[in-house]
Amino acid sequence: MYKIVRKKSLNPTVTQMDIYAPFVAKKALPGQFIILRVDEDGERIPLTVAGYDREAGTVSIIFQIVGGSTELLNHKNEGDSIPDFVGPLGTPTHTEGLKKVCVVGGGVGCAIALPVARALHEQGCEVTSIIGFRSKDLVILEDEFKACSTSFHMMTDDGSYGRQGNVCVPLNEILEKGETFDEVITIGPLIMMKFVCAATKPYGVKTIASMNPIMIDGTGMCGGCRLTVGGKMKFACVDGPEFDGHEIDFDEAMSRSRTYADFEAHEREAACNLFKKEVL
Amino acid sequence: MAKFNMSPLKNEMPTQDPCVRNGNFNEVALGYTAEQAIDEAKRCIGCKNRPCVAGCPVNIDIPEFIAKVAEGDFEAAYQIIAKDSSLPAVCGRVCPQETQCEGKCTRGIKAGCESVAIGRLERFVADWHNENSTDKPVPAPSNGHKVAIVGSGPAGLTCAGDLAKMGYEVTVFEALHVAGGVLVYGIPEFRLPKAIVKKEVDNLKALGVKVETNMVIGRVITIEELKEEYGFEAVFLGSGAGLPKFMNIPGESLKGVYSANEFLTRSNLMKAYRADSHTPIQHGKCVAVVGGGNVAMDAARTAKRLGAEVHIIYRRGEEELPARREEIEHAKEEGIIFDLLTNPKRILPTATDNPRDPAYGWVNGIECVRMELGEPDESGRRSPKTVEGSEFIIPVDCVIMSLGTSPNPLLKATTPGLETLRRGEIAVDEVGKTSIEGVYCGGDAATGAATVIKAMGAGKIAAKAIDEYIQSK
Secondary structure: OEEEEEEEEEEOOEEEEEEEOHHHHHHOOOOOEEEEEOOOOOOOEEEEEEEEEOOOOEEEEEEEOOOHHHHHHHOOOOOOEEOEEEEEEOOOOOOOOOOEEEEEEEHHHHHHHHHHHHHHHHOOOEEEEEEEEOOHHHOOOHHHHHHOOOEEEEEEOOOOOOEEOOOHHHHHHHHHOOOOOOEEEEEOOHHHHHHHHHHHHHHOOOEEEEOOOOOOOOOOOOOOOEEEEOOEEEEHHHHOOEEEOOOEOHHHHHHHHOOOHHHHHHHHHHHHHHHHHHHO | OOOOOOOOOOOOOOEOOHHHHOOOOOOOEOOOOHHHHHHHHOOOOOOOOOHHHHOOOOOOOHHHHHHHHHHOOHHHHHHHHHHHOOOHHHHHHHOOHHHOHHHHOHHHOOOOOOOOOHHHHHHHHHHHHHHHOOOOOOOOOOOOOEEEEEOOOHHHHHHHHHHHHOOOEEEEEOOOOOOOOHHHHOOOOOOOOHHHHHHHHHHHHHOOOEEEOOOOEOOOEOHHHHHHOOOOOEEEEOOOOOEEOOOOOOOOOOEOEEEHHHHHHHHHHOOOOOOOOOOOOOOOOEEEEEOOOHHHHHHHHHHHHOOOEEEEEOOOOHHHOOOOHHHHHHHHHOOOEEEOOEEEEEEEEOOOOOOOOOOOOEEEEEEEEEEEEEEEOOOOOEEEEEOOOOOEEEOOOEEEEOOOEEOOOHHHHHOOOOOEOOOOOEOOOOOOEOOOOOEEEOOHHHHOOOOHHHHHHHHHHHHHHHHHHHHOO
16 A cells, blocks of 8 residues: 655645655656556556655655546545555656756646756756646646746736746747757647647757556556557557657547546546535 | 266366356356266376376376366365466466367367366366365475566466475566456456456465565566565566557557457456446447457457447458467357458548547448468468458447557566567577576566466476576575
């Protein structure tokens, strides 16, 4: 069993948990992911590593409540345990040699972008951070990003905080001015990453996107996480989860990500009803 | 009562009615009664040259255990099997006995005669023991040496069991959340109930074997660290062949296309076949399973039980189907349609071009061509050739690719100096020794996808080699 040592609500739909998993904490690197199960009959949920404390033996995860299982996970509290927590999986972010990078995060994806920005900052890299949210009450990790960024841009879709617009607005402005980066690293909703990659392509700026497709085992066994990258089939779990964004077939990835949309909606509702009954 | 039963035919295996069982996930074969088992055991004439034993990859003393069954001493029969096999209840169910022990049986040589039903007897004995015996296996006194096993499938469990019986302190590392490997994620409940696998794993734990789940060796601990930091004197790699193959034809990324591994893992490991499961699986109306092996039969019969019309699409003929005859017969009885000498060319999408339409991007059919068989190729199988202009479409909403699997590349990628062969198989000598000292390997990781019992045979040979290696250090 893996104990939840800390739980913190980042916004109404996003929660951070620090899980005691010393073997994973010892090896985890930015860009890698873990898979957990909330209970004995639970599905296997892949979540990207949001941080780790090798001394304390904990791994941080940040998740959005999107389906039945994340709803159940959010009802666990500090001191509770979950039966399974496996990792680190996937290949770590390549940060070696990077001097100037733009990190573009969207929504809960910012939770995964942060450790990447931090690692870059710690190695002396100049980091431009652009983070975007739907509205002010969904903003997470602002101070943490500011602390590791040379330049920082906050965007909201409705303009309730920072500048109004999506993350591509400042990105385009920067690139138009003639500024360039060794790499742009983007983590967020597929549609956002698609447009970030489209924005950087004309400028020839290498762009890495972190993919989080449907998967089961996370070790290359099921092939459910397959993507088309540069016309070739790749498995996100072992070949990724990060790929050259200019090569990814995002439309296909978006279509595949909706395979179980109906089932997920039903599961979420069922889980919510379960908790409503408990309250009554 | 007569000493021998000279009936030319086996006692038939009681099975669930095909029209009933194709709607449930309960076990198909129900097992012999004690009377049937004794009657069948008396068909063994205990011939001197014991060809059946030579046909068994783990060399069980078959005539001896059958003689005990004939006497009605089932526990004694179990103890004879258990000397050589760590997983008798599993092997009795999934071994291809017809090409192994039973294929060599003296009683089956004459035309019209069947071999002794060795597999069914093994299953009976193991089930009898699991139900009736209260004896717990006794751990052997420790010899103070530690061995790590990577992977808890048939190769790893066998190697673990044999080493534990010799007194080694054995730890099995499993990447998934339950032990059993292909026995739990691959083989369906209706062929191998998971409670039986759990019982066999529990038997190993009672022998002192430690099982650590959720440990992806290579990532969380490397092979080198197992040896240098954690003090394991030898490591056995039984990581299997889990990487699914696809055809590289258009449409394989459509929603509704699965690898057999994914489809079976969702159903078996994640219990998606149960109505209360939290894991989704597509309940197709019409499903095409591409391939003709045992895994294809498992996927087809699973899809059937989830309510679909199911087509097996295979490019060669009936004779060439690589699956066991018994599996093919069971599939046919259950109403699976066999489209033989047929090869897929592409998978067709639904008509809508609008990505916002929920119907966008799903499978809507599979375009195939007819094939004919030419001359035998180097493998001895007749190679299929396309019949020009024979394209036709099977309207399906789900496609399951069952084209085989390759060894998982993770250990190779994370273990410097570990040599592999052309298709990613870990290179080993005849006793399972790899290119790294103290590291052994066996089963599908070394051979590519094969059978449970061959993996067990390799685990057994490697256990002996590991013992010799450690004792000679």
